[in-house]
Amino acid sequence: MQLPSLNVVLQVAMVGLLTGGVYALMAVGLTLIFGVMRVINIAHGAFLILSAYIAYWLFTLFGLEPVLSVVVSVPLLFVFGMFFQRFALSRIKNDLGLVVLLTFALALVLVGLMGTFWQTTGRSVSTWYVNEVLIIPVGATLKLRLPWVKIGGSVLAIVALGILWAHLKFSDMGRAIRATIQNPTAAQLVGVNIAQIQAFTFGIGLATVAAGGALFSVIWTFTPGSHDEWISKLLSIIVLGGMGSLPGALIAALIMGVAEGLAAVFMTSYISPIVFYLILFLTLILRPQGLLGSRLREG
Amino acid sequence: MSKILEIDRVTHSFGGIVAVQDCSLSLERGKITGLIGPNGSGKTTLFNLITGVHTAHSGQIRLMGRSVNNLRPSQICAQGICRTFQITRLFWEMSVLENMIVPIRHVGLRALFGASIYSDEADRAMRLLERVGLDHLRDQPARRLSFGQQKLLELAAVLMSGPDLVLLDEPASGVNPTMIRFIMNLIRNLNSEGVSFFIVEHNMHFVMELCDYVYVLDQGVEIANGTPEIIQSNPAVLEVYLGN
Amino acid sequence: MTLILRRWWPLPALILLLIFPLVFAEPYYHLLGFNVFLFATMATGWNIMGGYAGYRSLGHSAFYGLGAYAAAIAANQLGWNPLISSPILALGVAVFAMLLGWAMLRATGAAFVIASIAMLLIVRLLANNFENITGGAPGLSLPIPPWPPMLSRLPFYYYMLGVLIVAIIVSGFLRRSRFGLGLLAIRDDEGKAEMVGVNTTLYKILAFGISAYFVALGGGVWAYAQTHISPPFAFGITVGVQLILYTMLGGSGTVWGPTLGAFILVPLSDLILFQFGGSPIHLAVLGAVMMAIILFMPRGIIPSIRGWQEARAAPRATHTGALSMEDLQRMQGGKTEGGSPSEAAAAEHERP
Numbered sequence: 001m002q003l004p005s006l007n008v009v010l011q012v013a014m015v016g017l018l019t020g021g022v023y024a025l026m027a028v029g030l031t032l033i034f035g036v037m038r039v040i041n042i043a044h045g046a047f048l049i050l051s052a053y054i055a056y057w058l059f060t061l062f063g064l065e066p067v068l069s070v071v072v073s074v075p076l077l078f079v080f081g082m083f084f085q086r087f088a089l090s091r092i093k094n095d096l097g098l099v100v101l102l103t104f105a106l107a108l109v110l111v112g113l114m115g116t117f118w119q120t121t122g123r124s125v126s127t128w129y130v131n132e133v134l135i136i137p138v139g140a141t142l143k144l145r146l147p148w149v150k151i152g153g154s155v156l157a158i159v160a161l162g163i164l165w166a167h168l169k170f171s172d173m174g175r176a177i178r179a180t181i182q183n184p185t186a187a188q189l190v191g192v193n194i195a196q197i198q199a200f201t202f203g204i205g206l207a208t209v210a211a212g213g214a215l216f217s218v219i220w221t222f223t224p225g226s227h228d229e230w231i232s233k234l235l236s237i238i239v240l241g242g243m244g245s246l247p248g249a250l251i252a253a254l255i256m257g258v259a260e261g262l263a264a265v266f267m268t269s270y271i272s273p274i275v276f277y278l279i280l281f282l283t284l285i286l287r288p289q290g291l292l293g294s295r296l297r298e299g
Numbered sequence: 300m301s302k303i304l305e306i307d308r309v310t311h312s313f314g315g316i317v318a319v320q321d322c323s324l325s326l327e328r329g330k331i332t333g334l335i336g337p338n339g340s341g342k343t344t345l346f347n348l349i350t351g352v353h354t355a356h357s358g359q360i361r362l363m364g365r366s367v368n369n370l371r372p373s374q375i376c377a378q379g380i381c382r383t384f385q386i387t388r389l390f391w392e393m394s395v396l397e398n399m400i401v402p403i404r405h406v407g408l409r410a411l412f413g414a415s416i417y418s419d420e421a422d423r424a425m426r427l428l429e430r431v432g433l434d435h436l437r438d439q440p441a442r443r444l445s446f447g448q449q450k451l452l453e454l455a456a457v458l459m460s461g462p463d464l465v466l467l468d469e470p471a472s473g474v475n476p477t478m479i480r481f482i483m484n485l486i487r488n489l490n491s492e493g494v495s496f497f498i499v500e501h502n503m504h505f506v507m508e509l510c511d512y513v514y515v516l517d518q519g520v521e522i523a524n525g526t527p528e529i530i531q532s533n534p535a536v537l538e539v540y541l542g543n
Numbered sequence: 544m545t546l547i548l549r550r551w552w553p554l555p556a557l558i559l560l561l562i563f564p565l566v567f568a569e570p571y572y573h574l575l576g577f578n579v580f581l582f583a584t585m586a587t588g589w590n591i592m593g594g595y596a597g598y599r600s601l602g603h604s605a606f607y608g609l610g611a612y613a614a615a616i617a618a619n620q621l622g623w624n625p626l627i628s629s630p631i632l633a634l635g636v637a638v639f640a641m642l643l644g645w646a647m648l649r650a651t652g653a654a655f656v657i658a659s660i661a662m663l664l665i666v667r668l669l670a671n672n673f674e675n676i677t678g679g680a681p682g683l684s685l686p687i688p689p690w691p692p693m694l695s696r697l698p699f700y701y702y703m704l705g706v707l708i709v710a711i712i713v714s715g716f717l718r719r720s721r722f723g724l725g726l727l728a729i730r731d732d733e734g735k736a737e738m739v740g741v742n743t744t745l746y747k748i749l750a751f752g753i754s755a756y757f758v759a760l761g762g763g764v765w766a767y768a769q770t771h772i773s774p775p776f777a778f779g780i781t782v783g784v785q786l787i788l789y790t791m792l793g794g795s796g797t798v799w800g801p802t803l804g805a806f807i808l809v810p811l812s813d814l815i816l817f818q819f820g821g822s823p824i825h826l827a828v829l830g831a832v833m834m835a836i837i838l839f840m841p842r843g844i845i846p847s848i849r850g851w852q853e854a855r856a857a858p859r860a861t862h863t864g865a866l867s868m869e870d871l872q873r874m875q876g877g878k879t880e881g882g883s884p885s886e887a888a889a890a891e892h893e894r895p
Contacts, residue, residue, distance in 0.1 A: 038653075040653050040656075040657065088834070088838060091838055092837060092838065092841065095841075096652055096653045097597070097599050097652055097653060097656060098837055098841060099653070100599075100601075100653050100656045100657070101599065101601075101656075101787065101791075101833070101837060102833075102834060102837045102838070104601065104784070104830075104833075105829075105830040105831075105833035105834040105837065106830065106834065107830070108784070108826050108827065108829055108830025108833070109826075109827045109830035109831050109834065110827075110830075111823065111826055111827075111830075112823045112824055112825065112826030112827025112828070112829070112830060113824075113827050114823075115822070115823025115824075115826065116822055116823050116824045116827065120823070224823065228664075228780070232660070232661065232664055235657055235660075235661075236661075239657070271668060271672050273664075273668060274665060274668050274669075277661045277664045277665045277668065278661075278665065280657070280658075280661040281658055281661040281662060281665065284650045284654050284655075284657060284658040284661070285646050285647055285649045285650050285658060286649075288650060288654050350738060352738075371737070372737045372738050373737050373738075373739075373740050373741055373742045373743065376738060376739060376740035377740055381738075381739070381740075382738065384735075388732060388734075388735045389732075389735070390727075390728050390731040390732060390735065390736075391731060391732075392727070392731050393724075393727065393728070393731060397724060400721075400724065401724055401725065401728045401736065401739055401741065402739035402740055404740055410720060410721040410722045410725070411717070411720055411722045413720055413721060414719065414720065414721075415719055415720055415721050415723060415724045456739070457739065460739065460740050
């Protein structure tokens with residue numbers, strides 16, 4: 001097998017890094033929800049697709065710039081998240097295996113509804129800038145071709161993550177959330193209303209994936225069935241990074257983005273998803289706490 | 300072999316915190332040995348090390364001369380060491396009798412397709428249950444028992460596997476004085492039948508009255524050992540309990 | 544009379560099931576019955592791991608698909624009739640499952656569930672890509688059954704009924720055995736089970752293998768009935784979900800629960816599929832039913848009924864934290880204060 005040229009490897013790695021930035025935004029909600037409530041939200045992938053559909057339809061019907069669709073999708077998913085936690089999840093929180101099944105069932109409902117109303121043809125938002133690339137010469141002979149959507153997506157993702165980080169660090173609600181992640185009992189003792197925090201966190205978690213979905217809709221093609229592939233990717237990322245760790249999610253997302261890109265070069269793209277699945281599987285059984293997170297077992 | 304358990308310079312830490320530091324102690328066979336010390340002194344960690352929940356980072360743990368360092372908990376139980384927990388742990392959805400049966404050692408294909416309870420085992424369980432006054436509750440789910448009854452059940456159940464050494468983690472906590480007396484007598488009786496005990500307790504009266512020998516732990520280090528009389532007047536021990 | 548009915552009801556039920564296809568003679572009913580028995584068998588198998596031991600694998604479709612492909616390949620390359628080969632090939636899948644389980648079962652609780660999903664995805668991806676063996680994305684075809692076309696699905700009906708009976712008997716024996724007790728202990732408190740001497744790793748691996756066996760067997764027979772298999776269907780996650788759903792509805796951890804759930808939901812979902820013509824809406828309905836069961840009746844039908852009966856029969860269960868007077872008197876034995884009966888007896892002997 002011929003080794004790919006440096007140009008190709010560098011190209012793929014750079015694009016992978018940018019892609020990883022977008023992955024980070026998509027995954028951060030998942031790890032936040034786990035950190036606060038020990039809940040694994042299998043429906044995260046389905047909500048990603050849902051937000052992408054919202055962006056798609058707003059663009060197709062009204063010409064709305066996909067990034068702006070967050071005005072609709074973020075509040076919508078936030079409110080739904082709060083309600084779902086308050087009225088459904090809170091009833092079964094003691095049994096975590098059951099929680100996984102419940103969120104899985106929710107994903108099925110979403111996917112079924114989306115497939116029924118919006119069919120299963122592949123969709124993607126095709127704005128004018130979708131195929132534009134930025135060409136960066138490196139040295140004398142190399143040239144990097146970076147898709148503008150991924151550059152923009154990555155930048156916007158970092159901005160969104162920054163807003164989230166600032167919120168967690170400086171606001172009262174954010175402090176309460178961080179306290180709950182560290183020690184729920186102690187947090188309760190100092191007056192944190194755990195039920196409220198949990199509802200809020202689930203809402204925020206879905207809100208972030210709504211933002212991610214807006215970016216996602218421009219970069220990738222999707223069908224309702226895509227949720228399967230994406231929840232696996234997102235789970236791999238947060239498990240690798242350590243469930244409950246936000247910095248871990250960012251690092252793992254970047255690693256995965258690069259690894260995925262490199263894998264596609266060395267194997268055909270049909271089998272490259274196996275990289276994600278294998279990393280997920282092996283991490284779960286060999287080092288469940290991932291790179292930076294708390295132990296999943298004690299959940 | 301008069302020493303049933305030897306802990307030989309065992310050290311264990313969690314992350315950066317040393318829980319047990321170079322700890323050495325030995326238990327005489329057929330005796331009741333106590334382990335006391337302030338909270339956080341490493342007593343429960345020591346229990347976890349003995350029963351195989353953790354593997355000691357350094358040092359040796361020997362049961363009747365045989366090293367048990369790398370055995371998993373179920374193997375250590377099979378070797379003859381069993382324990383109860385500070386916060387009572389039972390199989391809550393199972394009946395009292397079933398809780399007694401699970402610990403019985405069993406081998407081979409008979410376990411797959413035979414019955415779950417054989418009559419000789421049931422008899423043995425019932426006799427033990429009678430001893431602790433729980434025989435009338437044999438078919439009740441464990442979660443229905445009162446706190447005191449649960450503690451007794453936990454103790455009775457670990458005896459079913461026929462251990463040589465029983466580790467008790469705060470057997471007298473949260474229990475009224477009559478029950479404490481009952482438990483003390485039960486332990487004495489079992490001891491006279493050949494079972495050795497290693498007991499962690501905060502109730503000083505319990506320890507001093509019951510134990511033949513006592514070890515004192517503070518911040519993971521053994522600071523004193525001796526008969527209860529010696530320990531009671533040991534200045535180092537008094538300092539640890541009365542000092543900050 | 545009711546007592547006899549309670550004990551021996553399977554017998555008349557069995558007779559009804561045996562006559563059913565002769566009364567309802569269309570292939571549609573035979574196929575429906577076959578599907579009911581198929582899912583009841585596989586759910587019963589899943590329950591041994593998910594219900595008794597409490598390890599709910601969402602990826603059991605992997606074994607279903609492996610059983611299907613094994614039967615298909617054996618039928619095409621070696622000419623083995625899947626009805627005969629499936630029970631044998633399923634053993635191979637079970638062994639594979641046990642080896643896999645040895646690695647997977649290091650993860651517990653929710654981690655195990657996710658790992659099982661990852662396993663399924665990996666297997667599906669491999670099946671899609673190893674085209675020379677599995678026929679890739681288009682899949683494989685199987686030979687048509689050798690019996691006269693008039694019989695159509697009838698042999699499948701009786702065959703699967705027989706397999707179901709075996710599965711229920713095995714599940715029943717296991718449930719009432721020491722092994723079953725150990726699995727229930729693992730579900731109740733795995734750490735405690737390990738501490739009292741149950742070799743939890745061995746038990747879990749064994750349960751995993753046995754549960755995989757029945758699912759793989761089902762897959763092989765299903766492949767034969769379908770005559771064509773492909774990765775999306777053989778390794779679709781829906782099959783695994785259905786097993787969990789039926790088991791949870793009937794009552795996970797009981798012997799008859801999975802069968803009850805299948806008998807109720809398979810015809811029902813068939814009806815829904817018929818109504819909506821196979822559009823994705825059936826996924827939504829499946830999910831909605833699952834959510835309803837999880838939220839409102841998580842223990843399932845049989846345990847819920849037993850719970851109501853228990854509550855009616857023993858309303859005065861002691862729930863206080865204190866010892867009752869009876870307990871104290873019992874423990875004090877005779878007149879000796881604070882002594883057990885045996886201690887009192889010993890004290891008597893010591894008197895000069």
